Amino acid sequence: MSGAGTTACQNDRVTFQGSGSIDTGNVSGGGGGGGGRIALGGGAGLLITIVALLFGVNPGELLGGETGQQGTTSAAAEIQQQLDACTYEMANENTICRIKATTVSVDDVWSDLMAGYQPPKTVIFADSVNTGCGAASAATGPFYCPADRTAYFDPSFFTQLRRMGGSDGPLAQEYVVAHEYGHHVQNLTGALAKGQRMGSQGPRSGSVRVELQADCLAGVWANHADDGPDALLAPISEQQITTVIQTAKTIGDDTIQGPGSNPEGWTHGSATQRARWFGIGYQSGDPNRCDTFATNDL
Secondary structure, eight states: OTTTTSOTTSOTTOOBOOOSBOOOSSEEEEEOSOOOOBOOOOGGGOOOOOEESSOSSOGGGOTTOOOOOOOOSHHHHHHHHHHHHOBTTGGGTOHHHHHHHHHHHHHHHHHHHSTTOOOOEEEEEESEEEETTEEEEGGGOSEEETTTTEEEEOTHHHHHHHHTTOOOOHHHHHHHHHHHHHHHHHHHHTHHHHHHHTOSSSTTSHHHHHHHHHHHHHHHHHHHHTOSTTOSBOOOOHHHHHHHHHHHHHTSHHHHHOTTOOGGGOSSOOHHHHHHHHHHHHHHOOGGGGOTTSOSOO
């Protein structure tokens, strides 16, 4: 957070100040396989749902979804080819490379903040993909599957997000990645399982608490992502934070469902709540401030 509010003249399309190839083996290409819906399921009969930026359907209706086939098509090969060529310079222009570079930054931050942190894997896919939680399509939105500890992203989501009123700014896209990695942190701490036991719908449901906490954890990442001379991110500007807030509000339950939205059907929290919890994480930089399970003032 070292440069927040001090870089009004910087190009807000530029976030990465590193150079050279992006060295990580945790990101791969996939997709183009069979369609279908996410299936709840896990080892030893344990029911585990995905946690996504947007749910296309009620999570409770996903049980028994189709499974599809792992994509081995040219789409997956093309994505992998792009990933292999990614540099930090390219990450300032190319969405696939931006996702890859962001995973490195998020892992760096959480490795410093969390003892025993183990990085997740990431799959960037096209159209559909098979996962440890079942088959998913692009309509699912970005999501994290706890069964295989992998975050999944279809870059076409960002086009959809812009049409919905979200920002196409780089930091806004990086917030989406950091949010899904927040779910991985929750998986490691047990918060994800706790949320699943508290229900999937309602203004104070486990699902809403999980999603708001992931927003807060994304804010924690943003606070630390530009710290120090070796930080991958250039100093974050106030304008860039504004793009994140714009995007967080766009994916609030009340924004998506429209006027008269019934809070009893919420799964992610309102526009105001999503922006607020990101702000709590960003302003404090402290994961302990993100305990959405310790309050009903969401």
